[in-house]
Amino acid sequence: MVKIKRCPIPPGSLAVEKEKKHGSYSENDVIEQLRKDFHDKCYICELKDLPDAQVEHLRPHYNRRMKDRVFDWNNLFYVCPHCNLVKTSAVYDDKILDCCVLDPEDVLYHIFEHGQVKIHGKSREETVQTEPEFGQEPEEPE
Secondary structure, three states, X not given: OOOOOOOOOOOOHHHHHHOOOOOOOOOHHHXXXXXXXXXXXXXXXXXXXXXXXXXXXXXXXXXXXXXXXXOOHHHEEEEOHHHHHHHOXXXXXXXXXXXXXXXXXXXXXXXXXXXXEEEEEOOHHHHOOOOXXXXXXXXXXX
């Protein structure tokens, strides 16, 4: 995950679609602007050139009950189908870092250990839920 500079102007279709009973938050202008802003990469795994990219909500909208979140430009992210499916688990609700607000490199560090990359938070308060093993204390960076 890398820091993303999102276009500050929402695509026009979001306001139009929000007024509809069953409006879409993934019109072509939204997808295209997200693709540009996220450098054609999934914001979580950074897989590039996604042939089947999806528009994902960082903060859940609970089956459209929170309509403001459904159409909030700052809540929409470019994601691959795999990461979008994994993130649907309620354990991640409101717990993924917003890479358009925070620079992940400021709050996370990674180490290569025993053939695996392990990611830890630099601060327990900001990243405890982002770590894969929630109950363990992070190792200090060297």
